[in-house]
Amino acid sequence: MNLEEMGSRALVASRVLASAGTAKKNMALEYIADALIESAGSILSANEEDVKAAKNAGTRASMIDRLTLTEERIKGIADGVRKVALLEDPVGKSDGGWQRPNGLKIQKVRVPLGVIGIIYEARPNVTVDAAALCLKSGNACLLRGGRDALRSNLELARIMRKAIAKAGLPEDCVQVLEDTSHETAQKMMKLNKYIDVLIPRGGRGLIRSVVENSTVPVIETGAGNCHVYVDESADIDMAVNIIFNAKTSRPSVCNAAETLLVHKNIAREFLPRAKEMLDKKHVELRGDELTREILGNSVVPATEEDWETEYNDYILAVKTVSSTDEAIAHINKYGTRHSEAIVTDSFANSQKFLREVDAAAVYVNASTRFTDGNEFGFGAEIGISTQKLHARGPMGLDELTTVKYQIIGSGQVR
Structure with missing residues (x-):
């Protein structure tokens, strides 16, 4: 499937997900958590291949640690998904309301961003964290992980998509790109027709590349000196x-x-x-x-x-x-x-x-x-924003929404 088709499917899925109720989204998250535990064997097999290839390529030990999954880490990832299910749903939450002298009633409510693209490096846990947070906040996501973790990411996505469909939601809410080439990443940065915001997670070089080349709005995250x-x-x-x-x-x-x-x-x-x-x-x-x-x-x-x-x-x-x-x-x-x-x-x-x-x-x-979404009480995080617009610090559910003004009138004209 090419990137344009993936973007189109994500857009359609995002519109369904935006109006899905909290109960259905939580059901999908619980199914995902259960499926991760039940499928630990296949996840570990895929991850073992990734780790072996990374070691053969001479990847340094600290980066191997980021790539490696264990039964305990999978359990922790699944627990993180369950914690997201327990968090308050930000969609539909009111940020305030007031009435104007002409009688117009104005309400400011939280709504999903739409389709979130995430470009990240060799941390397969990000695949699940990102999917869970996007799902709970009503957003579809296009995930482009690093080449080192491709087998792990694809297996995690397969498991999550199946669980999402079981809950009655479109499986295209979560998609992982199989092509990890630089060229595809560059195309993703220009996919304004489908992607509403792009979030890079990784080293300074990756983040700089996305910030400098993307025409999709970017939330800058991650580099930590x-x-x-x-x-x-x-x-x-x-x-x-x-x-x-x-x-x-x-x-x-x-x-x-x-x-x-x-x-x-x-x-x-x-x-x-x-x-x-x-x-x-x-x-x-x-x-x-x-x-x-x-x-x-x-x-x-x-x-x-x-x-x-x-x-x-x-x-x-x-x-x-x-x-x-x-x-x-x-x-x-x-x-x-x-x-x-x-x-x-x-x-x-x-x-x-x-x-x-x-x-x-x-x-x-x-x-x-x-500095971590879970430690701050947000559940899993989509990343740590180091910029000032529109979010800063650990990005939880609220930071994955925007606002819509709903205005109720009784025939007023200007």
């Missing part, structure tokens, strides 16, 4: 635990920390403690001159490129700063407006950081790893 700043008043034990979690709990994801900023007045006490903990996960440090003076030549000299790099790996850039102002300036220069954290016992510095750092999520005394 995230920082943890350890203030001079920080509790050292807390700071060590936070940077260890933010860097090593899952380094391949967009909310992992990539740069550690440390106030010079606490650097000699904090940095050796932090390195001792990070060494447990064999984290490579790339530091400025003072960091190398304190920690020795095992620290690689940092370059300008390190301050702006999203490693997605066990690598951490380290820079010492002389003030909170300098830390904020560094973050606002090199960050990707994703997630930033300060560890401090100073109320004044915490408030300054919250106020002046330009990011979707700003933390005081907590790990950046919490």
Whole structure:
């Protein structure tokens, strides 16, 4: 099936789904969750082929982790689908109503966006998360995953489409492109006739390509050059635990920390403690001159490129700063407006950081790893928006809708 036909089918499906009731959409989600568990064997078989091919291609370990599915991860994905079913349906929800002096009654209600296109890399869980959120919010979706996860994605789509049809909804609500070529991705970016919004999920290169080439409106997501700043008043034990979690709990994801900023007045006490903990996960440090003076030549000299790099790996850039102002300036220069954290016992510095750092999520005394739709209570997320229009931060159901004004009159003319 070519892309034009897929787009046409998605458009037809979206119109049916837009008027489907909450009960039917929830039924489809429950069927999907059940089917994922029941079909775990076929999913794992497809995924095993993807993982084997990726390893043979020399894909690095952190990216293999993003690609790999296990029975436990499939169960977690299915649980995420059930959680979406339990969330409030945003479609038809009122954003307010009022009456004009001429008697017109105006109501502002949430409606689906229509057809959502998503271009993403080797994370098969995104296939299910995206489909579940789009379905619950009344949107059809066209999914173009990475080549590395194609077998996994196609098997997941086959299972979900069957479950959706079982619930009495059009299976074309969810479609996965079999052609993962650059040319097809470029065509998808120009499919304004059918796609209402395009969401890229992946590294900075992918996101930049979509933003620069798409004629379909884009919600920019994902690139995460995230920082943890350890203030001079920080509790050292807390700071060590936070940077260890933010860097090593899952380094391949967009909310992992990539740069550690440390106030010079606490650097000699904090940095050796932090390195001792990070060494447990064999984290490579790339530091400025003072960091190398304190920690020795095992620290690689940092370059300008390190301050702006999203490693997605066990690598951490380290820079010492002389003030909170300098830390904020560094973050606002090199960050990707994703997630930033300060560890401090100073109320004044915490408030300054919250106020002046330009990011979707700003933390005081907590790990950046919490920037996640599920952790924020939204259920699964479609992505983390790093722009300011029309959504910012973890994008849940409400962010997948727009508004419609419904006006009731009694014969008024202008």
